[in-house]
Amino acid sequence: MEEQKRARLIYNPTSGQEIMKKNVAEVLNVLEGFGYETSAFQTTPEKDSAKNEARRAALAGFDLVIAAGGDGTINEVVNGIAPLEKRPRMAIIPTGTTNDYARALKVPRGNPVEAAKLIGKNQTILMDIGLAKNVKNGYSQEHYFINIAALGTLTELTYSVPSQLKTMFGYLAYVVKGAELLPQVQFTPVRVQHDKGIFEGSVSMIFVALTNSIGGFEQIVPDAKLDDGNFTLLMVKTGNLFEILHLIRQVLDGGKHVDSNLVEYIKTRSLSIKHLDNSSRLLLNLDGEFGGDAPVHLYNLANHIEFFADTDLVSDHAITLDSEQINREKMAQRFIEETNHFEVSIK
Missing domain, CATH: 2.60.200.40 (Tumour Suppressor Smad4)
Structure with missing residues (x-):
């Protein structure tokens, strides 16, 4: 019997008007539906909270680490994983204000559940760090x-x-x-x-x-x-x-x-x-x-790190103008x- 994959959701509870806190349960359900045994970690104000948890999860053998928050949270999770010889896959759920990395990977912004559903497409990019x-x-x-x-x-x-x-x-x-x-x-x-x-x-x-x-x-x-x-x-x-x-x-x-x-x-x-x-x-x-x-x-x-992305859109140079981009x-x-x-x- 194939061993079940494990995912660790690391989320910033204060990012994006606490939008992630309101959606954690549904995001976990989505990931469970994709075959991941999923658990969550809520970051704290303590220095390097997300970084330390990402490193712990990677060393514990988790297959996937999901960073939910702004670009700062994603950066911190990357800093926990990047120094390691064996690195899990990463996914992001953008809930910050600018979300540059989400734009680059074409991950849905402002909707944590839709961002989590992207993992189900099983499209990834080996990203430079x-x-x-x-x-x-x-x-x-x-x-x-x-x-x-x-x-x-x-x-x-x-x-x-x-x-x-x-x-x-x-x-x-x-x-x-x-x-x-x-x-x-x-x-x-x-x-x-x-x-x-x-x-x-x-x-x-x-x-x-x-x-x-x-x-x-x-x-x-x-x-x-x-x-x-x-x-x-x-x-x-x-x-x-x-x-x-x-x-x-x-x-x-x-x-x-x-x-x-x-x-x-x-x-x-x-x-x-x-x-x-x-x-x-x-x-x-x-x-x-x-x-x-x-x-x-x-x-x-x-x-250096394999990220889930919507490669159908990344390969397309056309830019979809949402209301935020129009502004x-x-x-x-x-x-x-x-x-x-x-x-x-x-x-």
């Missing part, structure tokens, strides 16, 4: 990331944006919102070594992306592949306010920024980033959270209009 090695709070660390590593003064400005704005618009929006913050942008001298060579110069922002969805927008790295073993490295080589505004408009206008001479756009399997100004810090942002300081070494762990498109258009007025008023 990022590994960052650097120093945080004075200690050497290794931290895995699933979507984006970012550095530079534009990135650092995001830490000062009100949490309400982050909730409304997600990661990119509180970078983009910087029409009022952009005058503070400074050029930062860096040395970036990548597969194609070495870049040495000043930048206002560095993106190192694994997927094409950042803050709900899919135009920043429009050609990112989920499983090719490459990061997409994007460096903004200007600190000029008007040039940055123009680049942002190009991003929102179908990703035309990738051809700009103000941008370095490179595919690389690994890279190192060093800050060349010893009088200041260059902060690292990993999946939207503070990840320590440069220098940092980044490695793409190709095909983002409207916000982008408003930003373009407002920055036009901003430029005119400064002149």
Whole structure:
């Protein structure tokens, strides 16, 4: 007799207006219907709660670990599993505000039961995972990331944006919102070594992306592949306010920024980033959270974790515009209009 598969649901009870708490029983029923002996773990405010439980479940031999929450919860579960030699399959149930990883995998958002039902399609992708090695709070660390590593003064400005704005618009929006913050942008001298060579110069922002969805927008790295073993490295080589505004408009206008001479756009399997100004810090942002300081070494762990996904949609480049996406498109258009007025008023 074939041994029954086991699944562990790790869920954040406070994410998405506690939507997961209301749906745990039905989600467990769905997973049981797919042949999994399923149990649930509710995360706590304790540090690394989801990470520690994911590691425990993996070492206990669970076949599937499901992360239910926002991108932060998914990141934490990945950090529990990624260091292990034997890693279970993963699935996600997105209940956060931006849900970039769910967008990349085409997992239904805002409906935990429908997201769980996707597992029944039995479609998976061997996803690339990022590994960052650097120093945080004075200690050497290794931290895995699933979507984006970012550095530079534009990135650092995001830490000062009100949490309400982050909730409304997600990661990119509180970078983009910087029409009022952009005058503070400074050029930062860096040395970036990548597969194609070495870049040495000043930048206002560095993106190192694994997927094409950042803050709900899919135009920043429009050609990112989920499983090719490459990061997409994007460096903004200007600190000029008007040039940055123009680049942002190009991003929102179908990703035309990738051809700009103000941008370095490179595919690389690994890279190192060093800050060349010893009088200041260059902060690292990993999946939207503070990840320590440069220098940092980044490695793409190709095909590292097998995720359930809707591959029928992932292979289709067409984007389905739900109400949330339509609102983002409207916000982008408003930003373009407002920055036009901003430029005119400064002149």
